[in-house]
Amino acid sequence: MLLDWPVTDSLALRASATLMDSEDPQGNTRIYRPDQQGALSLEFTPPNSALGLSSALLYRGDSRGINQQLIKGYTSLDLRANWQLTAKVASFVRVENALDADNREIPGFYGVNSAFYAGLTIHF
Numbered sequence: 001m002l003l004d005w006p007v008t009d010s011l012a013l014r015a016s017a018t019l020m021d022s023e024d025p026q027g028n029t030r031i032y033r034p035d036q037q038g039a040l041s042l043e044f045t046p047p048n049s050a051l052g053l054s055s056a057l058l059y060r061g062d063s064r065g066i067n068q069q070l071i072k073g074y075t076s077l078d079l080r081a082n083w084q085l086t087a088k089v090a091s092f093v094r095v096e097n098a099l100d101a102d103n104r105e106i107p108g109f110y111g112v113n114s115a116f117y118a119g120l121t122i123h124f
Contacts, residue, residue: 012043036061050084074101
């Protein structure tokens with residue numbers, strides 16, 4: 001399911017959801033595949049402005065591991081801002097997993113904690 005709604009000239013809302021009931025040939029839940037996943041994003045880009053802001057709320061439901069052990073789901077929040085400095089140069093900042101969710105998808109392997117990035121994008 002997908003929703004793409006331009007709320008105003010400056011604001012857009014996007015949502016997606018996946019609901020499934022996946023099983024292997026023996027009837028067991030497929031490993032590492034959650035039954036529910038979803039995303040909700042909000043993008044703000046004023047007309048005739050060099051500024052762009054966005055946020056994304058991501059949800060991944062519970063799943064099962066190799067021995068059918070429970071892998072808890074999580075919700076994370078990403079935040080982004082970009083500024084077009086010139087026709088070929090833009091700056092950006094982003095925070096991934098701003099709420100520091102335990103986003104472990106495979107037991108024993110950890111996802112990224114909250115992370116901050118900043119930089120320039122240059123087009124040649």
